Amino acid sequence: MSQVFTSTVIPTTAEQLWAVVRDFNGLPDWHPVVASSCIEGDARADQIGCIRAFNLQDGGFIREKLLALSDYDYSCSYSILESPMGVENYIASFKLIPITDGNRCYAEWTAEFDCAEEAEAELIDTIGNKVFQAGFDALKERFKE
C-alpha cells in the first residue's frame, strides 16, 4: 500500500473554501489539470455513491466514486473506478480544518493505493505534486489578498 500526504494553509476561512471544494462535480472550476466533468446518471454531486467522470487537460479520462462527504467535518473521500494511472484500490480524502487565530485554514489531501513497485515513486510524485499540490496552489492563488 502506497500513501500520499499533502497539506497546506489557504488564506480564507474553512467555510468559504468548503463552499468551493465540496462540489464533487466542481473540479474544472478550481483545479488546473481538469478540463471538464459530469456526474453520471441522475445523481446529484452531493449524493453519496455518485460518480464523477472527468477529462484532464492532457486528455486523460478518470471516473471516481464519492464514498463519504461531511459538511460537519469539512471532509470527503472518494475512490478511483477507472483511470490511466495504473493504480488499484485507490482511496483519497480531502479535509479542511479551521485555523482560529487568523483568516485562513488548513487543507489536507491524502491517498492510499496499490501499484506496480517500479511505478510507485513516480506515482507518488505525480499525485502529490501535480494533482494535490497543484490544486492547493490554485486555491491559494484564488484566495490570495
Next chain:
Amino acid sequence: MVALFCSTVIRAPIDVVWPLLRDFNAHERWHPAVDRSDLEAGRQGDQVGSIRSFYLTSNEHLREQLLGLSDKDHQLRYTIVESDIPLSNYVAEISLKSISDVDQTLWCWRSRFDTPPGQEQALKKLVAENVYAAGFDAIRAHVEPLANRPSSSGILEPDQTPCIEPGPTAWQRKPAPFTINPFTVFKSASNSTGELEGYAVMMDKYGAADVLRRVPIKAPPPEPGQVRLRQTAIGLNFIDIYCRRGYFDLLSLPAVPGMEAAGVVESVGPGSTQFESGQRVAYACMPMGAYTSVRTMDTALMVPLPDHIDDITAAAGLLKGVSALYLMQQVHRVKSGETVLVYAPAGGVGRLLCQWARHIGATVIGVTSSKEKRRIAKAAGAQHVILPGKKSLPEQVNVLTDGRGVDVVYDAVGRDSFDDSLRALAIGGHLVSYGQASGDIGSKDISPLAEKSVTLSRPNFVHYTDTPDKMAALSGQLFDAIKQGVLTIETDQRYALSQVADAHRALENRETTGSSVLIPD
C-alpha cells in the same frame, strides 16, 4: 456542554513541535499558566493513564489524566480528574498536523466540558485565552526562529522573553547589540545665531500618552557654567508618567518632560574648563526636559561617563541605579541577614534593588504579576517570588518567613499595596514607600504603625541628589557596581524618541521589563 476549538500554525516542523507536547508533564516547563507539575505514582509522561498534579501560577490546583497518546496521529487526549476551577466532564484533545508544503505545523486544541450555570462563556474564554492561546504563544516563542515572528509594532526591538527554558540562559537573552545611528549626531545643525536645531517631545496639557507630540526646537548657545549636548539616549522613568498625568506638579505647561539622558558635549560656555567638546556625559535630575535631541544645561548637573559605561546604559540606568543605591544605603541600610520585600522586582529600579540586596547578603522576596516577570526577578537575585494567588501577600510572606515578617519593604506600587506592605513587616520593620504606580496613596491613619513599631519613609529623589557632591558619590558607586557586575542595567525596550507615546503606554500597561530608553531619531 461547552465545546471549544482553537487552532494555530506553528512555524516549525511537526518533528520539532510534537516532542514538546507529547510529554504529559512537560507543561510546567513551557506553559506560562502552569507553576509546577508532578506525575503521580511515579508514572511517565508518555504513559497512558498517568495523572499530572499541578498548580497554576494563580495557585489553583488541578489533576489531569492522560487518556490516550498517539505518535502516529500526533495526538493526545486528557481529562480533568479534579480541579479548583469549576470545569466538569472535561475532555480535551491536542492534535498536530504537518503542513507539508512549507514544513510547518497545524496545532489544534479542542475540548468539551460542563460549567456551573451562567459561567459557560467566562470559563470558555478563560480556557481559550489563558490556557490554549497562551500555550500556542509559549511554544511559538520557543520553536519559531526570531526572524519568522511578526513584529507587533514599530518599536525598536523589545526583548521577547520566551516562556520556556531549554537552558539556564535562554530567557536571559539580551537584545541584539544596538548601535546608535551616526546620522543622529549630525542631523541637528547650528544656525547663524548660534542656536542648535533639533526636536523635542512636548506636552501642552496633562492626560493620556497622546498628549506627547514632536516639535522642532533650538538649543541656545551655552552661557558660562553651561554645556550644550547632542543627546544620544534618553531614559524613560515612571516619574515621567506621573508628570504627564499631572500627578506631580513638576512641569509648567507647555513643557518637555523627561529627567534623564546621555549624550555628547557639543559646546561649552565661555570660561568653562570642567568639560570639553566631544566628552560623554549623562544627567538624571530636575529640571524636566530630557525628551529632546539637543539641550543646553548647567555643568553642575552633568555626570562625566567613564569609558566602560555606554550611552544607553547611562541613560537607562543613572536615575534608577542612583535611586536603588540611596534607597538601600541611605533610606534604609540593608544588612546581611535581613529579609527584604521588593515590589516590581522585574522593573527598572526593582531589578537593581534585588541585585544589590542579594549582593549585600540579604534574603530577597519579590512581588510581581506574571511568571515571566518572576523569572526575571529570580535572575536578579530574588530567592522567592510571590505571585497573585488565593493567599494574600501577607499570608504568603508569613509562610516564607516562618511568621516573622520582613525587615524592610520597598514599595513603589502605592495605593493598592500600602496596607499589605504594613502587614508583611516584622516587628520594628521599615516600609520604604518610594512610588505610587497604582495611584495616590491618599491619607493614612498612622496609629496602626504602633502595632509593630513600624518606620515609614517617603523618600524623594531630589533630596538625595540635589548637589554635585551627592550625585558624584552615588554615580561613582553605581558605575563601579556596574563594572564589577554587581548591578546590571537591562535595556529591554528601545524606542525612537518620536515614538515615546508608545513607550509610555507599554510602561503604564506593565508590558515592560527592566529599563526602556528613547533614541533621538
